[in-house]
Amino acid sequence: MNVSIIVESLPTLLNATLMTIFLAIVSIIIALFLGFFTALARISKIKPLEIIARTYVSIIRGTPLLVQVFVIYYGLPQINIELDPIPSGILALSLNAGAYLSESFRAAILSIDKGQMEAAVSLGMTYVQALRRIILPQSLRIAIPTLSNSFIILIKDTSLISVITVTELLQMSSLIIAKTFEPLTIYLVAAAIYWVLITFLTALLDKMEKRTSQHITL
Secondary structure, three states, X not given: OOHHHHHHHHHHHHHHHHHHHHHHHHHHHHHHHHHHHHHHHHHOOOHHHHHHHHHHHHHHHOOOHHHHHHHHXXXXXXXXXXXXXXXXXXXXXXXXXXXXXXXXXXXXXXOXXXXXXXXXXXXXXXXXHHHHHHHHHHHHHHHHHHHHHHHHHXXXXXXXXXXXXXXXXXXXXXXXXXXXXXXXXXXXXXXHHHHHHHHHHHHHHHHHHHHHHHHHHO
């Protein structure tokens, strides 16, 4: 293993890691909103909304993320919708994560006893008020572990965006390998960066999860 190459490449790889983090943060924010509203559509009594949401989730869960990336980046231009690599990557990651998060939100909401909603409505609350004040705080507490895990998965999924030339960590590793011809060294360094990043984020999210659970309980 060439130590000098590691020393020379590390700053560049760390800089590319910032793009990886950026992609993951923006995508998870969009996915949270998309997943939440998709979950509400899935449990709504408005049939067209429920069908659209169910179809979206089925398509995303039934196809590989890499195929979704290719469809968005290479396929959409055929119908005159052209996106740059970064927006394409964010859109693919967001749509993918949103579908899975919607199932987590839906399961968490449905796990709450229906009697609580009926009691809230009988006390004069509207459906939206009961959902916001009674159901959602409890379902959020249930869904938090899954949400944290989805973010960790999303960090790793950003590596797939390298196929559309987004210079995140994996893509930058490939570019460095093309110059140094040291695939083992560079890929091991990239793997170490992913591991450190995810280990740190896991610890951070665990702390946030405990604090949020305490506040919701209180």
